[in-house]
Amino acid sequence: MHLLAIGTRKGLWLATSEDRKSWSLSGPHHAMTEVYAIAIDARRDRPKLLVGTSSSHFGPTVVTSDDLGATWDEPDHAPIAFPEDASLERVWQLALTPDPEVVYAGTQPSALFRSEDGGRTFSLVEGLWKHPHREQWGAGFGGQAIHTVLPDPDDPQRLTVAMSTGGVYRTFDGGASWEASNTGIKAYFLPDPYPEFGQCVHKVSRHPSRPERLFLQNHHGVYRSDDSGETWTSIADGLPADFGFAMVNHPHKPDVIYNFPLAADGDRFPPEGKCAVYRSPDAGASWEALRNGLPDGFWTAVMRDAMCTDTATPAGVYFGSRSGEVYGSADEGESWQKIAEHLPDVVCVRAAEV
Amino acid sequence: MRVLVLIPGPLRQTTGNQAKLEIDLPESATLGALLDHLATRYPLLDRRLRDERADLRRYVNFYVDGEECRRLSGSDTELTPNTEVQILPSVAGG
Numbered sequence: 001m002h003l004l005a006i007g008t009r010k011g012l013w014l015a016t017s018e019d020r021k022s023w024s025l026s027g028p029h030h031a032m033t034e035v036y037a038i039a040i041d042a043r044r045d046r047p048k049l050l051v052g053t054s055s056s057h058f059g060p061t062v063v064t065s066d067d068l069g070a071t072w073d074e075p076d077h078a079p080i081a082f083p084e085d086a087s088l089e090r091v092w093q094l095a096l097t098p099d100p101e102v103v104y105a106g107t108q109p110s111a112l113f114r115s116e117d118g119g120r121t122f123s124l125v126e127g128l129w130k131h132p133h134r135e136q137w138g139a140g141f142g143g144q145a146i147h148t149v150l151p152d153p154d155d156p157q158r159l160t161v162a163m164s165t166g167g168v169y170r171t172f173d174g175g176a177s178w179e180a181s182n183t184g185i186k187a188y189f190l191p192d193p194y195p196e197f198g199q200c201v202h203k204v205s206r207h208p209s210r211p212e213r214l215f216l217q218n219h220h221g222v223y224r225s226d227d228s229g230e231t232w233t234s235i236a237d238g239l240p241a242d243f244g245f246a247m248v249n250h251p252h253k254p255d256v257i258y259n260f261p262l263a264a265d266g267d268r269f270p271p272e273g274k275c276a277v278y279r280s281p282d283a284g285a286s287w288e289a290l291r292n293g294l295p296d297g298f299w300t301a302v303m304r305d306a307m308c309t310d311t312a313t314p315a316g317v318y319f320g321s322r323s324g325e326v327y328g329s330a331d332e333g334e335s336w337q338k339i340a341e342h343l344p345d346v347v348c349v350r351a352a353e354v
Numbered sequence: 355m356r357v358l359v360l361i362p363g364p365l366r367q368t369t370g371n372q373a374k375l376e377i378d379l380p381e382s383a384t385l386g387a388l389l390d391h392l393a394t395r396y397p398l399l400d401r402r403l404r405d406e407r408a409d410l411r412r413y414v415n416f417y418v419d420g421e422e423c424r425r426l427s428g429s430d431t432e433l434t435p436n437t438e439v440q441i442l443p444s445v446a447g448g
Contacts, residue, residue, distance in 0.1 A: 055402075087407050
């Protein structure tokens with residue numbers, strides 16, 4: 001069965017399908033909570049859903065389900081809590097690792113947490129929290145948050161994180177020490193457009209079979225790194241615009257990536273209002289528009305975690321909009337169908353075979 | 355002394371569906387002390403009412419005998435015998 005989890009500003013919806021053509025939708029789960037972070041651990045005997053929710057009244061938490069959302073479990077203790085001088089506002093990212101019990105969470109305010117019990121209890125990664133740059137990290141419109149967490153698939157000591165604004169940071173020692181990793185990424189809104197840190201990175205992605213190659217959507221600018229983030233070069237040529245939020249890897253083809261361009265910072269719509277996913281077959285050297293089944297008059301946007309792929313063959317690609325529509329492709333983006341509409345703003349989608 | 359705590363519907367799953375809690379506290383206990391006491395019995399309720407710094411959540415109101423605690427002394431508001439503390443989510447969101 002195929003599972004598509006849809007996080008919105010007012011709850012979680014779960015779509016299931018046997019053939020990725022006909023979908024059944026359930027929800028809202030956790031109604032009236034923002035769902036910015038979802039992970040689906042399909043490696044377990046019983047697939048496990050991990051969901052970060054945040055209620056404007058009652059605060060943030062992490063809930064889990066091992067029966068595909070029929071029931072939910074939440075510990076009495078706060079799964080993620082700052083030890084002293086801050087309070088958790090939102091969970092932006094839940095990242096699985098090769099070890100099923102080790103899960104990372106990226107949060108607002110900008111911090112990284114690590115769980116060694118499958119997401120039930122997290123501990124602050126002190127090395128990043130105490131980084132001397134932290135007091136200079138800024139808040140993008142969405143807040144100051146670690147929104148991207150990329151554990152290295154081969155080396156548990158290596159992680160890459162990204163934030164708006166602050167940029168990309170890497171650790172090679174399991175989180176004890178971190179270095180900014182933004183060489184070549186432009187921050188056009190700063191007096192020095194190429195600072196050590198302070199970039200407004202929107203999303204970073206990579207394929208697990210090629211962990212040294214990273215793809216990045218910036219606040220204007222689309223980049224690739226072939227040296228684990230040491231340096232970045234533009235791959236924006238061929239796209240209609242270099243603004244956007246999403247960046248997604250194909251699950252099986254390391255050089256295939258997906259992007260959803262928006263016209264500009266000051267014009268946050270698809271160019272000409274034409275809904276289009278762009279795919280590069282060659283790691284960003286060229287791009288093609290994928291529009292078969294997608295509408296015109298699409299005066300909305302796709303947020304940083306609102307596009308994903310599944311793990312099937314051929315690969316499925318999915319995205320949701322701020323206007324509450326969810327589209328899916330069962331043929332790697334060649335054609336699209338609407339899976340859901342009239343939902344609240346979609347801020348996160350995740351898909352898996354379960 | 356005994357005080358009465360009224361739990362709003364959305365939070366009753368954290369109190370075993372109890373809408374009213376009668377709590378015994380030392381004389382002159384504060385609202386904060388009441389919440390500390392509740393935290394030991396109903397930790398999930400406490401997480402909904404306060405963050406990890408024990409700050410009251412911004413959009414949850416605590417009426418102490420009809421007066422919202424932020425117009426009194428917040429968590430330091432002193433309670434008296436038979437005080438009624440009504441917890442109500444504020445009007446917020448869209």
